[in-house]
Amino acid sequence: MHNEKLYTLIKSPIVTEKSARIGESLKQIVFKVDLDANKREIKKAVEELFKVEVTKVTTSVSKAKEKEIDSVYIKDLITKKLLCH
Numbered sequence: 001m002h003n004e005k006l007y008t009l010i011k012s013p014i015v016t017e018k019s020a021r022i023g024e025s026l027k028q029i030v031f032k033v034d035l036d037a038n039k040r041e042i043k044k045a046v047e048e049l050f051k052v053e054v055t056k057v058t059t060s061v062s063k064a065k066e067k068e069i070d071s072v073y074i075k076d077l078i079t080k081k082l083l084c085h
Contacts, residue, residue, distance in 0.1 A: 006045045009037045014081060022083070029084045035061070037080070046084055058083040 011032045019030040039057045046054050061080050066073050
């Protein structure tokens with residue numbers, strides 16, 4: 001797989017309290033990934049970029065949410081989250 005494709009599949013790590021607890025206790029990593037990416041592509045990208053062996057890939061897609069900030073409604077984007085075991 002080309003390096004450009006690898007970097008477009010995996011967008012950024014998700015750093016929250018919950019993902020930090022998962023990382024410490026279960027040795028797992030959480031990333032934000034491309035919506036069109038499938039599990040095989042994601043697994044190959046993580047293994048090539050970080051030189052690790054991935055045993056299991058779990059993905060979840062979150063729906064768009066509306067937030068109200070100062071009487072203005074803002075719509076979040078649909079995101080796909082990856083959990084590497």
